[in-house]
Amino acid sequence: MPSKVRRVTRALLSVSDKTGLVEFAAALAARGIALVSTGGTRKALVDAGLTVADVSDVTGFPEMMDGRVKTLHPAVHGGLLAIRDNPEHQAAMLAHGISPIDLLVVNLYPFEATVAKGAAFDDCIENIDIGGPAMIRAAAKNHDDVAVVVEPADYAAVLADLEAHDGGTTLALRRRLAQKAYARTAAYDAAISNWLAGQLGETTPAFRALGGALAEPMRYGENPHQWAAFYRTPDVRPGVATARQLQGKQLSYNNINDTDAAFECVAEFDPARTAAVVIVKHANPCGVAEGATLLEAYEKALACDPVSAFGGIVALNRTLDAEAARKIVEIFTEVIIAPDATEEAIAIVAAKKNLRLLVTGGLPDPRAPGLALRTVAGGFLAQARDNAVVDDMSLKVVTQRAPTAEELADLKFAFRVAKHVKSNAIVYARNGATVGIGAGQMSRVDSSRIAAWKAAEAAKMAGLPESLAKGSVVASDAFFPFADGLLAAAEAGATAVIQPGGSMRDDEVIKAADEAGLAMVFTGHRHFRH
Missing domain, CATH: 3.40.50.1380 (Methylglyoxal synthase-like domain)
Structure with missing residues (x-):
C-alpha cells in the first residue's frame, strides 16, 4: 500500500x-x-x-x-x-x-x-x-x-x-x-x-472572531474575474441567507447583495399597518411605496423610476399574492423576495423560469442589534448595524411652519427610505411613495438635483404635465452643510424637509427654509450608508 x-x-x-x-x-x-x-x-x-x-x-x-x-x-x-x-x-x-x-x-x-x-x-x-x-x-x-x-x-x-x-x-x-x-x-x-x-455587552473585544458555513460557491463575484462564495453565519435574522428559493436559476453575488438591500429596506414597513414594496437596482432603492395592497404599492414604486426597475430586485413585506405577481412579471425582474407566497402567485412566477422567487418566513426586525463588517487593507471594520428607526426618534420642528399631518407622514416615509440609500442620499416622496431618489453623489446638492431630475423624468414617462416632485417632501440622510441642497429641493417643488440637523450652518439652512415657506424637522439621527 x-x-x-x-x-x-x-x-x-x-x-x-x-x-x-x-x-x-x-x-x-x-x-x-x-x-x-x-x-x-x-x-x-x-x-x-x-x-x-x-x-x-x-x-x-x-x-x-x-x-x-x-x-x-x-x-x-x-x-x-x-x-x-x-x-x-x-x-x-x-x-x-x-x-x-x-x-x-x-x-x-x-x-x-x-x-x-x-x-x-x-x-x-x-x-x-x-x-x-x-x-x-x-x-x-x-x-x-x-x-x-x-x-x-x-x-x-x-x-x-x-x-x-x-x-x-x-x-x-x-x-x-x-x-x-x-x-x-x-x-x-x-x-x-x-x-x-x-x-x-462588550462591543470591542480584544479579539473578534468570524465564522460561517458555506451556503454555496458562486460562479463569480461582482465581476467575472473575481471568485466568490456565500457563507451563512449563526445570525438567525430572516433574509436572503435563511430564505427558501422556490424557483429560478442560481443567485449571483450581486443578486444576493441587492436582495439583502431590498429586504432590509422593506422591513422598515410594518406589514400590520401597510403593504409595502421596494425595488432595488445596484444596492440602491429605485422605487419604494406603501399601499392598501401589494399591487397598489408595486405600481406606485414602479412609477418612481420604471427605467431603473428593469432587471431589478423586488422585495415585499407581505405574502406575495396573485395580483401583485401578475404585475411584477410584466417586466424583466431578477429576484422577488417576500415572507411567503400563495400557490397561485407561485404558479404565475413559475412561467418565468429564470426569475428567482425567495420566501423567508418572516421579516427582519429593523430595531434588532447586529454586527456590520467591512474589509480594509490589513483588517476589517466592525460596527453596530444601523437599527435606528424614525418612529422612535423625537422629531423637532425648527421652522416657522410646522408640517401638516400629511406632510409628516410622508417625511417619516422618506426618512425610512433614505436610511437605505447610499450617501449622499436625497429622497423625494409624496402620498406614501418615492417620486425621486438621488444616491451616492459626492455633494448633497448634486443628489438633490439628480433626485429632482428623476422625478421630472418619471412624470414625463407617465404623461403628466409637471414633475412628481411638485408638492412632495424631501429627506436627507445627513445634514445640509449649506442651504444650496435645500434650495434645490424647494425649486423642485418640495414643501417640507426632514434631516438630522447638526450642521454649523443650521441657522442659515433654517432661515432659507423659512424664506422658501418650507416646513422642516430635525431627527437628531444620521443615516450615512457608504
Whole structure:
C-alpha cells in the first residue's frame, strides 16, 4: 500500500447530528473496522445491532461530570496524535497500551442552534463542546495518518476512498478533511466568543472572531474575474441567507447583495399597518411605496423610476399574492423576495423560469442589534448595524411652519427610505411613495438635483404635465452643510424637509427654509450608508 494511503483499522465516532450515522458505521464495520463510541452515539449504533466498544473501556475511566469528561485522555489523544512512522511514538503506544485511531468522526454539541432558539444562559454554556474540538484538532494536526470527519456530508467521500484504496484513505482526502475540521472548530469558537461578548455587552473585544458555513460557491463575484462564495453565519435574522428559493436559476453575488438591500429596506414597513414594496437596482432603492395592497404599492414604486426597475430586485413585506405577481412579471425582474407566497402567485412566477422567487418566513426586525463588517487593507471594520428607526426618534420642528399631518407622514416615509440609500442620499416622496431618489453623489446638492431630475423624468414617462416632485417632501440622510441642497429641493417643488440637523450652518439652512415657506424637522439621527 503506498505510503500516502493509510489503512483504517479503528474508528472513534461521537456525534450530535446522527444523520446517516448508522449506515456509515455499518459500512465501516463491514470492512472489519473496529468501532469505538460514546454515550448516545454508542447507544444508537448498538441499538442498530453493531458491535461498538465504549470509550470508557479504552480509557479505563467512566464518563463523569455529566459527560463533561469522557474523551480527554491519553488513550484517546495518543491514538489520534501518534505519528505512525515515528519509532519513539510507536514505542510509547506499546508501553502504555495505546491503540491507534485512524478515523475520527465527530460533530459538535449544537451550541449555535441552542443560542438561536433563545435558550437560557446555563443551557448555552452546557452546549459548549470541549472534548469534541480537542479531538478534532488533534486528528486534523495528525492528518498525515488520521482522517477526521466533522459533518455527515463527508461520509460518502470517506467510503468512496476506502472502496477505491482497499480500506485506506488518501492524503489528499485527509488534508481536505483537516482543513474543514479546523475551519469548523474556528467557526464554533467564533460563535461562542461573539455570544459571550454579547452577553457581557462588550462591543470591542480584544479579539473578534468570524465564522460561517458555506451556503454555496458562486460562479463569480461582482465581476467575472473575481471568485466568490456565500457563507451563512449563526445570525438567525430572516433574509436572503435563511430564505427558501422556490424557483429560478442560481443567485449571483450581486443578486444576493441587492436582495439583502431590498429586504432590509422593506422591513422598515410594518406589514400590520401597510403593504409595502421596494425595488432595488445596484444596492440602491429605485422605487419604494406603501399601499392598501401589494399591487397598489408595486405600481406606485414602479412609477418612481420604471427605467431603473428593469432587471431589478423586488422585495415585499407581505405574502406575495396573485395580483401583485401578475404585475411584477410584466417586466424583466431578477429576484422577488417576500415572507411567503400563495400557490397561485407561485404558479404565475413559475412561467418565468429564470426569475428567482425567495420566501423567508418572516421579516427582519429593523430595531434588532447586529454586527456590520467591512474589509480594509490589513483588517476589517466592525460596527453596530444601523437599527435606528424614525418612529422612535423625537422629531423637532425648527421652522416657522410646522408640517401638516400629511406632510409628516410622508417625511417619516422618506426618512425610512433614505436610511437605505447610499450617501449622499436625497429622497423625494409624496402620498406614501418615492417620486425621486438621488444616491451616492459626492455633494448633497448634486443628489438633490439628480433626485429632482428623476422625478421630472418619471412624470414625463407617465404623461403628466409637471414633475412628481411638485408638492412632495424631501429627506436627507445627513445634514445640509449649506442651504444650496435645500434650495434645490424647494425649486423642485418640495414643501417640507426632514434631516438630522447638526450642521454649523443650521441657522442659515433654517432661515432659507423659512424664506422658501418650507416646513422642516430635525431627527437628531444620521443615516450615512457608504
